[in-house]
Amino acid sequence: xxxxxxxxxxxxxxxxxxxxxxxxxxxxxxxxxxxxxxxxxxxxxxxxxxxxxxxxxxxxxxxxxxxxxxxxxxxxxxxxxxxxxxxxxxxxxxxxxxxxxxxxxxxxxxxxxxxxxxxxxxxxxxxxxxxxxxxxxxxxxxxxxxxxxxxxxxxxxxxxxxxxxxx
Numbered sequence: 001x002x003x004x005x006x007x008x009x010x011x012x013x014x015x016x017x018x019x020x021x022x023x024x025x026x027x028x029x030x031x032x033x034x035x036x037x038x039x040x041x042x043x044x045x046x047x048x049x050x051x052x053x054x055x056x057x058x059x060x061x062x063x064x065x066x067x068x069x070x071x072x073x074x075x076x077x078x079x080x081x082x083x084x085x086x087x088x089x090x091x092x093x094x095x096x097x098x099x100x101x102x103x104x105x106x107x108x109x110x111x112x113x114x115x116x117x118x119x120x121x122x123x124x125x126x127x128x129x130x131x132x133x134x135x136x137x138x139x140x141x142x143x144x145x146x147x148x149x150x151x152x153x154x155x156x157x158x159x160x161x162x163x164x165x166x167x
């Protein structure tokens with residue numbers, strides 16, 4: 001997806017910044033309007049976040065509207081949902097963040113889930129950063145209670161895991 005967006009907007013770095021803000025926040029573009037689900041977001045708000053002029057946001061929306069490849073992506077994009085990571089401590093949930101050696105390594109999510117399940121923990125939420133959008137993608141797993149130390153060692157043994165952080 002990001003490669004398609006980048007290819008269409010590569011000659012316009014400011015517009016690419018706007019597109020990144022839209023994608024990272026799951027904002028869709030329909031009928032020339034930027035929306036979060038059904039809530040319209042004014043272009044000036046996007047401009048502030050993207051650190052561009054409001055006109056650049058409007059130009060980006062017009063390009064998306066006129067370009068079939070971009071329109072297909074942005075008409076149906078939705079936010080991925082909210083992470084429990086920030087409030088996990090208050091809910092007595094455990095959080096483990098796993099950094100892969102290579103973002104395209106296979107089996108890290110499956111093997112991590114197996115380690116946690118075998119350790120008697122139920123996963124409440126799993127969030128995987130998109131390697132095309134994140135410079136250092138991570139797998140974040142939120143589980144039903146604090147993670148015991150012995151499971152951290154097991155997670156570190158998984159092929160392709162570079163680092164494990166517990167919160």
